[in-house]
Amino acid sequence: MHTLSLHAIPNIPEIQPGDDLAAILGDAIEAAGLSLQDGDVLTSAHKIFSKAEGRVVSLADVTPSEEALRYADELSKDARKVEVILQESIRVVRHFKRPNQPEGTMICEHNLGFISANAAVDESNSGKDETLILLPKDPDASAKRMQEALSKRFNARIGFAITDTFGRPWRLGQVNVTVGLSGVPATIKEQGNTDAHGRMLSVTEPAFADELAAASGLVITKSGQTPVVLFRGLNWQSTESCAQDLIRSKKEDMFR
Structure with missing residues (x-):
């Protein structure tokens, strides 16, 4: 049986411009009695990055x-x-x-x-x-720096995603989506695989990074001051990816 766990990291302080965010998050993870293992993925609301980078x-x-x-x-x-x-x-x-x-x-x-x-x-x-508060200037670069810093500190293969809350066309409510990404795939290409009945898949491509972001919203709240979520139990392959990979090309945009 496949088991997935999500941990909202508590006690992350109010972030100020110039703060060493990697040190703050690493300390908060350890203070929660946790560490990072190979295959872990962290997501974070973008606002702590925006504040640290002076995007207010x-x-x-x-x-x-x-x-x-x-x-x-x-x-x-x-x-x-x-x-x-x-x-x-x-x-x-x-x-x-x-x-x-x-x-x-x-x-x-x-x-x-x-x-x-x-x-x-x-x-x-x-x-x-x-x-x-604005998005970071380059959320993919911010995610990469954090992923590399925490990977080094905990000696583990991890992924990192920076998220924001977006509405969806033709649907009510908002969900978290990925705006910065490092280490984990943006999407998982299922084209060429088969479904449970042996039928060939031709277009299926789950937005893995956005699925992570949306799931993080289940354990964080606007007032909870727990912007960072640790995912454990996911199956993924390391890759050079970024959130820009999730943006549909202009030539495929049917609504322009």
């Missing part, structure tokens, strides 16, 4: 552009927040405001290529009032 913006330092003012008027949003969203975006895919909403939403293509609400610009758990 004070609204007092933002001057909105004319474009930001126009969107802000249409959507009843803070023009300074809209300006930050625009700076984090390649383009605005859609924007809308329902009559019963206090403010509208901008669906954007982030500079990293992800499609998400408000270009992943968020106010929750940013650390201070009147501040916004």
Whole structure:
């Protein structure tokens, strides 16, 4: 019988710019009476990386552009927040405001290529009032540095994924998805294998990294201050992968 365990790592302190995040996470793992073994995978909400890397913006330092003012008027949003969203975006895919909403939403293509609400610009758990928290500049590089540092500290073959919470087109609610990845595959290609009845699989390709991210949401909460989750019992092969591997190419995008 295949057994999988998930451990939310407790007692991770509030992160400050410049903190040695690898040392903090390693210490928290050991303080929880845990270690890392070959095959373990860690996931982490991106916000601790964003804070350590100084990716927090004070609204007092933002001057909105004319474009930001126009969107802000249409959507009843803070023009300074809209300006930050625009700076984090390649383009605005859609924007809308329902009559019963206090403010509208901008669906954007982030500079990293992800499609998400408000270009992943968020106010929750940013650390201070009147501040916004952004994705890390290069989440894949951040994940790789962490994976290498913790692999060395614990002498173990591990994977690491950085996550954020995204909505889904045509479905209610949000789930965690992977925005930074190192060591583990982004997807698992099942094409050429067979199903339980011997039929050849031609398109099946589970998004392994996003499955990890979504599962992490089962044991962490916005208020729990447990952004890091340890997975044990997974079967995976080490690979040079990144979260960018999950983004569908423009030529395959049927909705542009």
